[in-house]
Amino acid sequence: MTSSSPVEAVGVDVGATKIAAVRLTADGTVLARARCATPRRTVDELVDAVAGLVARVRGEPVAVVGVGLPGMVDAGTGALAFAPGLEFARAPLGELIADSVGLPVVTDNDANAAAWAEYRIGAGRGQDHLVLVTLGTGLGCGVVVAGRLLHGSHGFAAEASHLIVEPRGPLCECGNRGCWGVAASGAAIARLGRQAAAVRPAGPLARLIGRGSPDAGEAVTEAARSGDDQALEILHRVGTLTGVGLAALANLFDPAVVVVGGGPVSAGELLLAPARTAFAARLYAPGDRPPVPVLTARFANDAGAIGAALLALDRAR
Template sequence: MTPAPAEAVGIDVGGTKIAAVRVTADGTVAARARCATPRRTADELVAAVAALVARVRGGRVAAVGVGLPGMVDARTGALAFAPGLEFARAPLRELIADAVGLPVVTDNDANAAVWAEYRLGAGRGHDHLVLVTLGTGLGCGVVVGGRLLHGAHGFAAEASHLTVEPGGPLCECGRRGCWGAAAHGVAIARLGRQAAAARPASLLARLIGEGRSDAGEAVTEAAHGGDDGALEILDRVGTLTGVGLAALANLFDPAVLVVGGGPVSAGELLLAPARAEFARRLYAPGDRPPVPVLAARFANDAGAVGAALLAIDRSR
């Protein structure tokens, strides 16, 4: 049996940036780097990933894990579809392995994130959990019996396209009301810009106008400052998050639900309405053990750390 690597590099390919970390077996981040995400061709993406691996790679690194946005073939590690990238299906596991000269594991980015939370984060100690990430899009990863749920082809848990708001905002899939269009970081930013335009004298409008942070971060900052419009946005997105979480709990019966991504920095301003709506919609709540809704421990590092842990665990 091949010894497990003491360290691995984890890569989280996002819609706007690629994050890389070097991670030890206990989850410690020993080095990190990032760059913008090239979207036009697979070759450009592979070159960017290889450059990041070179920047964080240490002498004890023996594997690389890559979390990819969209649908990843569980058999081959190829990218089947990613809405944020301009190129079609590509054998990214093979291409990246050739570029870095190391064994490579690829998986969906939310699967990588839930693995980090399962192994060492908010879901540690539970063999059944669901994670939802609120970022550029909405991702979902599910662990059942201590194993990632991949489905027949690797495309399971595409919860982004659950309908939670009929007639709601247009999704990239061409339909309206999808969870991923109504409740994620970009939705918060969109609602923030609309609220700022409607209330030009508000704290939110001032923060966005000063360019001190992007619109999503400005919503959180303004909400902590008591801005009514920002508080309404977080309450709305939190409520829609709770709608989707209840559907997932009814489907998968997890021991714990974990919410990650940048918007979770709003804390209870987002999570409290999510928990309240979740409790209202959960089937037979009085006849089952409580299902806590927790903030992710690894926050924005979850995808990269989880990818590294997948590389370590699959090499055992």
């Protein structure tokens, strides 16, 4: 592609509850943003929502669209193979969105897109080997090896959410107990917060949740910052289990850095300090390898959309 103006792309991040879109220049500058709720019932509704956001942020130099999808994305066709948060089955979303917006479309898993953002211009910039984990409604993971995203045979690699980190832990939708995604995620913090509030209904955490805090997970972080012992214990527990999983990934992939993102990271060291402690305790032969830093992601809510746009630009070259 050549143009007298900088080449731009639209990046779209389809989440379980909302869709975010950005218009991005090739150097990573965000020029426009838009978002809407995620329609989860039918393919047509989802395609229309994505196309509507693209139209809202699209500018004349936009040459390609990248879309991060919440599930397993076929690396060969760009089709969505499976997404637990959506109510429809496999769908050729890449083709359908391209037909709707009239531009080439690149699709990938949303966590892969976020990993690409951190690798290209974020916390992992300059490192060719990186693991990213995002803590949200679930847990997402993307792995960059030698400057390339790890996709596996079909595009389904790095589904780290289903690593078992707590064998007697909560039941996962997959049928197993103690999967990383249910034991250590934003949803896990919220669940534990509600349980703790029920145990101590007159405590500070229960009062925060009861007075209409927008999210039980945010209430846990707020209470922990005020020194509440229940909230501190929750963040310590989830942070520790986060570190357990991160160490397993580091032992598998030998990254130069591990990057952690998602809403719960706003708790800072209340979550990350126990994560780093558990990580160091379980990293294989730590004294005989270079340090593997556990870093906070640079990008928050825009990570998936920015990464999707960068992936589209990079693959179009």
